[in-house]
Amino acid sequence: MGGTWKTQNKRRPGAYINTIGAAQPKQDTSLGRTMLIGNTQLNWGAKGIIELDSNSDFKALLGAPLSTPEFGALRETLKGALTVLLLNNNDGTKSEVTDEALPWKFTAKYPGTKGNQLHVSVVKDPNDLTRITVSTIYGTEVVDQQVIRTTTAQGLVSNDYIDVEYLSDATEPVATVESTDDGAEFKAAPGQNKLETLSASTTYDLVGGTTEPVEVTDLMNDVLETEQFNVVTAAGFAPDNNIHQLLAQSVQRLRDDEGYKVRAVVPVYEGGYEYDYEGVSVVSNGVILEDGTQIDTTTATGYFAGISSATDSSKSLTYSEYPGAISTYPSLNNEQTIKALNSGWIVFTAKRGGRVVIEQDINSLTSFSDDKPKSFSKNRVIRTLDDIATDFESVFENTFIGKINNDETGRDLFKANRLSYMQGLVNGGIIASFTNDDLTVEPGVDSDSIIATVAVTPIDSMEKLYMTIVVQ
Structure with missing residues (x-):
């Protein structure tokens, strides 16, 4: 006997096994x-x-x-x-084209005058008049091509350049007059299939596209x-x-x-x-x-x-x-x-x-102070400090805020989480050695606030070699 389990309440002997994916580290979606x-x-x-x-x-x-x-x-x-x-x-008006002979309306994907360079070619196969090739042409280049049948006009789909709206594949009914003993009788003959009556090859130009930049x-x-x-x-x-x-x-x-x-x-x-x-x-x-x-x-x-x-x-x-x-x-x-x-x-x-x-990976900081020492002019140092600040904010908002009590146990949980993260930076050669004392998490003035203080030493890269060659 076996299966999966949610709580440990099974009556019969057996192996109850859940298969789940391990939680994966959250990817930095901003990198690159x-x-x-x-x-x-x-x-x-x-x-x-x-x-x-x-x-x-x-x-x-x-x-x-x-x-x-x-x-x-x-x-x-x-x-x-x-x-x-x-x-x-870019903004403005989209170019478009409609024609009574077509079962579709074609509209440019985006506004702008370049939409006026779009054309749609509808070509019947001379060996099979029910087979139709519809091509989207941008300038002089065919950028999309689809094959449909005269009976499957609804199957034509939009592409990267134009949106296709299906209208109707039948022409308007034609009125006819028949004479009867009681006088004239008006009837409407069913409309014909548009694609069947279409000429062998026709090209339609999209027009009306304008650019109105914001x-x-x-x-x-x-x-x-x-x-x-x-x-x-x-x-x-x-x-x-x-x-x-x-x-x-x-x-x-x-x-x-x-x-x-x-x-x-x-x-x-x-x-x-x-x-x-x-x-x-x-x-x-x-x-x-x-x-x-x-x-x-x-x-x-x-x-x-x-x-x-x-x-x-x-x-x-x-x-x-x-x-x-x-x-x-x-x-x-x-x-x-x-x-x-x-x-x-x-x-x-x-x-x-x-x-x-x-020559050197630096930023524009040139006025140094106790709050912004010379090391802050190095982009690698700033990337390190930015990453730490961003990760602290993300973890606090996603894992702790509104979910964990602001008591000694809760603050210890936050500190333990952050110590693990900081040790990962040490292992990755991003910051110098880090101890538990380099991070403090204390209660703030308000009952819902905490104060975290972290002391870090970002590692820079070798950039200067001062060497002396002594000839014996």
């Missing part, structure tokens, strides 16, 4: 996710966030392939990020509050565009006022706004790729934003290579490089062998 504020008017695509990765169908989602020159910042961001959340300010900064404020990401950038906008300053100020508010530990990456604008903040990195120059393409500073900002989002707190980006780059643009000499680093700027540096590296 970069928000990119779009600088190009797409005239296509969903308004708001479009989630992209290297395998996305860019033509369907953005209206053009990734190789399009205007997508430079997106291409560079995708070199580092796992996922790019592209903010698209203000990107209005959208930006909304998505910064609601989307899951860890780095945001407006790479691609000119360095003197005030969107970079607005973005940095929004990130500072999110970090300091709301506890949302995200970071911003902006291009340098010499003589412009001084950021001087650990949550903002400033990129000072660009690169030249193997094919000779010059990646300017604001475009290269996308790469640093992307790779920053995908780098965890156990690693530094100092001396990490810029993929596909062979030189810098512009190049900085030794004096200029030191000045840039002292200003808290990211510098791309050309090295022997035709490679380009990130």
Whole structure:
């Protein structure tokens, strides 16, 4: 006798076995996710966030392939990020087409003028007139093709470019007049099947699509509050565009006022706004790729934003290579490089062998204090501190808040949970040795509050070698 069990109340002897999945560690869903504020008017695509990765169908989602020159910042961001959340300010009217000869209404998937480049081709098979091929054409390229029968018009489905609405596959009834002994009698003959009466090959153009863009900064404020990401950038906008300053100020508010530990990456604008903040990195120059393409500073900002989002707190980006780059643009000499680093700027540096590296993984913090020591200018340190703060908040909200008593036992449970987490950081080489005394959990002023204090020493990466060779 056997089976499964919920409570230990079985009467008969036997083995009662439950098979369940072990609880899995919660994945950090923000790692590798970069928000990119779009600088190009797409005239296509969903308004708001479009989630992209290297395998996305860019033509369907953005209206053009990734190789399009205007997508430079997106291409560079995708070199580092796992996922790019592209903010698209497209809005307007969707193009469409209806025709009495068709059993469907076709509407562009998204608003914008690019919807006017859509066409639908309906072709009968000359060897089988009941077999019909319906093709969606974007510009001159067939992007979707479906085969139906004259009797299965309802089977045509929407695709990545157009939405299909089934209307009716019969023409309107035709009125007829018959003479009878009592006079004329009016009747309606049944309508014919539209697809059966359709000519052999017909193409229909979608029309009426318009672009009415919304203000990107209005959208930006909304998505910064609601989307899951860890780095945001407006790479691609000119360095003197005030969107970079607005973005940095929004990130500072999110970090300091709301506890949302995200970071911003902006291009340098010499003589412009001084950021001087650990949550903002400033990129000072660009690169030249193997094919000779010059990646300017604001475009290269996308790469640093992307790779920053995908780098965890156990690693530094100092001396990490810029993929596909062979030189810098512009190049900085030794004096200029030191000045840039002292200003808290990211510098791309050309090295022997035709490679380009990130000189030092730093942020824009240059004013140090007891509350913000020099180590806070290192991005690896900030990633560590951000991860600790985020994990403490997440565990408290999901496991303890409203569920565990605020008494000595409850506080000990919270401390035990956090000690285990901190030991994991030690084992991962993220922080230095950690003891029980480095974490205290005490009752707060109110009966429902606790005060946790944690002392940590983030581990940095080796960056400087001072060596003396003694000749005997």
